[in-house]
Amino acid sequence: MRELMRNVYLKDGTLVTKSRYGSHYGEKVFGGFREWIPWRSKLAAMILKGHRLKLRGDEKVLYLGAASGTTVSHLADIVDEGVIYAVEYAAKPFEKLLELARERNNIIPLLLDASKPWKYSGIVEKVDLIYQDIAQKNQIEILESNAEFFLKKGGEIVIMVKARSIDSTAEPEEVFESVLKKMREKFEIISHGTLMPYHRDHIFIHAASRRKAKTF
């Protein structure tokens, strides 16, 4: 068994998180670990592609596009001493997310529109990490406004970009180039890459807030 990140291990070739909770989305549970399925969770795919996040476990996280909580459940295993503000706009998957939030004590569920951060500006604190997986055309604008409201100086960002939701007719590579360009204007890009073979035409981008404005 190999430790990849805090509470994340590779156990006989299977990605798992250390967890004292039961199964949330049909994943296997064994001996204090929960299987983390890369086809279901883009963050799992990103880790299996060799990219790591430096997490201590007490981070405050703003999660945009929490859906039914598949990835949130594993992230909650990782930042077990932190807090996740999980924002989701659709009521149906949110029901499932609520079940998760009732079981864990480090998830704050918010049934709200992520494109309107001012609506939850008096609830969400300044965070160390913004995670975004919302597959919407204006997802970068949504990220920027949330970062402006909530990201700490030196805070980090992980976003998942689906080419087809940004522009369904353009070539994925072109879409990714333009997204990266937009991201570079506001953030410092740490790394990025594809999620093949787990998710087609998707990339992740790991970035950080700029500590100070560029000086020439």
Place this chain on the structure above:
Amino acid sequence: MKYNLWFGVYDGKEVKLSENFEESFLKAENPSPLPFNVSELGMQVLGEDYYQILRKTALQVSEKQVERELRREDRYVVALVKALEEIDEAINMLSEKLMDIKAVKESDITESFESKIGELKELRREVEREIEEVMRKIAPNMTELVGAKIAAKILERAGSMERLVRLPASKIQVIGAEKSLYKAFARMRRGKKAKIPKHGIIFLHPFIRTLPKSKRGKMARFLAAKLAIAAKIDYFRGEVDESLYESIRKRYEELRRK
């Protein structure tokens, strides 16, 4: 400066604690980023239990919201689609009468007709936008497959999401073509040859419309089968399954090539 926080209102000096956290939670809006950290201030006021109280409040508020949203949204779409049809009807009728009047005499009244028709068209656009937004929320997979407009029309015919998920694919395929379907059934009962419709509302989808006639039935059958799955995922799980769209696109290209 006054800041609306989930546990009360802060004027820069003191916090006026809310009497009802659920109420203040829903009103915790501020036009620009706060110059302080909510949790630090909150812990000064509420102490170590800050996160537990926040979590409890968030759970209570969202449990109520979810229940309300799920009960109402599909009926809202059904009502909007019905309204949209009536608006279309009104636009057509008024345009027709306008032509009749114009044919006889050009007068001031024709201008009022035109401006009223313009307003109705704007209303139609608004209703369409609203349908699109709600459909993306309550039926993301169906919307992904066929677009909000077609998905909403199918939902309207079915009556509600609950009823829609209980329809077989074969019914979804011909929904909207009931008249010709029952006409065909009636002929069959009398032992005559009958043409059973291949598609109803889903004919509006470009993947069916743009195929040659002989292949439309195959595509309609396939699309309806995927729609039936999409509706079930939307209703019971709510997450987007990207493989669905991919599969209908593949099938379409297969049929187009043959």
